[in-house]
Amino acid sequence: MDPGFANLDNAHKLTGVDKVKQAGYTGKGIKVAILDSGVDYTHPSLGKCFGPGCLIEYGYDLVGDEYGGSKCAR
Numbered sequence: 001m002d003p004g005f006a007n008l009d010n011a012h013k014l015t016g017v018d019k020v021k022q023a024g025y026t027g028k029g030i031k032v033a034i035l036d037s038g039v040d041y042t043h044p045s046l047g048k049c050f051g052p053g054c055l056i057e058y059g060y061d062l063v064g065d066e067y068g069g070s071k072c073a074r
Contacts, residue, residue: 037063 012018039056042048047055 035062 012021039059040046041050041054041056041059050056050059
């Protein structure tokens, strides 16, 4: 397996997604929110764009450019 790609079969088994898919759910029309320290929306797997019509349509910077800097809470 290429270390640059996710092992989705294993991840789906660990999270139960395989069972949800077997039950007939597709996720069509569902939006998912992820709280993270950042995302490289320019990555080809994420569509290479940000905004309406892209795979990542919405986002908000909760910490600004000082994340990990001297102004962070300790």
